[in-house]
């Protein structure tokens with residue numbers, strides 16, 4: 001009796017496990033068929049900091065592809081006549097030659113966004129701001145599109161499109177907008193050689209002579225923090241707009257100097273058309289105000305007081321930061 005019972009039990013458990021196994025494999029197959037994005041790895045020169053990639057939005061080939069398509073697509077804007085790339089041109093290091101539009105370069109290393117730091121956090125946060133608040137994207141347009149639902153499914157495992165997922169895809173694409181192949185990088189890696197003039201410009205930049213490196217130093221050529229660099233005698237805006245702290249008057253996000261030759265006009269209000277003008281400002285045009293950065297030590301004499309030759313050398317050094325492989329990288333261009 002009991003032996004039979006045990007055998008019956010065994011049989012039952014055996015069948016049950018088989019069915020369960022079948023179910024699990026079926027589910028797994030379904031997952032593999034529908035959502036199996038390909039991991040994408042970034043690499044940087046050894047002197048770059050680590051880029052933190054949030055575990056909730058790992059980089060995948062499918063996610064980056066989707067973000068790139070969205071970046072260049074007018075369907076992201078309710079008017080269907082404006083895309084991110086409309087103002088952020090690749091040829092200008094993803095900035096605009098006619099406005100104070102900020103470049104998109106190495107932003108995966110930053111947690112402060114926009115000139116006054118209106119958005120702080122992850123790239124996902126600034127992208128959500130751009131999609132929802134700046135563009136006011138109508139996701140039903142994307143949902144009705146022939147390609148997007150399948151692309152969202154490939155990238156995120158669901159074809160139900162939301163602004164949050166669009167922001168995640170854009171953030172993934174942004175993490176691939178990295179510049180580290182300039183002549184300056186070549187020099188650091190021993191494959192390019194500076195002229196004596198470029199060396200002198202380098203020395204002005206990285207020494208007390210010009211004192212630029214305190215804010216624009218490191219591999220990223222920016223500290224990604226806020227400073228008042230002495231543009232105005234009576235600054236009335238900047239980080240103050242966000243904090244209401246008078247100590248933040250005239251403080252703006254330090255722009256990266258990578259590709260600086262390509263990102264004019266310069267400063268938050270696009271007041272300077274050329275790099276010569278910017279250099280003249282740091283040499284002789286500094287204005288004292290209560291919130292001016294303590295690092296602008298030579299403000300009493302108007303600035304660094306560079307000679308004509310030194311200004312030229314500094315300019316030549318800044319031009320070594322131009323990365324033509326970045327602005328011509330076909331992986332970052334309009335896919336449509």
Ligand code: HEC
Pocket residue numbers: 071076082083084085086087088099100101102103107112113114115116126127130131135170253
């Ligand atoms: C009409 C021109 C225009 C369009 C279109 C545009 N931007 Fe911008 N973008 C700007 C300007 C101008 C700024 C600087 C604004 C500020 O700080 O006040 C900026 C700043 C940014 C920044 C901040 C960069 C930094 O270093 O902090 C990001 C990120 C950004 N834009 C992403 C986008 C994305 C994504 C889109 C598309 C959804 C987009 N932009 C569309 C003009 C534009």
Ligand code: HEC
Pocket residue numbers: 205210211212213214215216226227228229231251252253254255256257260263265266267268269275278279282293295296304
């Ligand atoms: C105290 C920090 C600090 C120092 C030191 C400093 N800068 Fe800046 N720089 C900034 C900030 C902040 C801005 C943006 C200011 C604004 O737009 O109001 C800026 C803007 C610039 C710009 C324009 C960038 C753009 O995209 O518009 C250039 C070029 C520049 N700096 C070069 C230099 C050079 C060259 C030196 C040395 C002679 C120098 N900076 C020293 C903080 C600094």
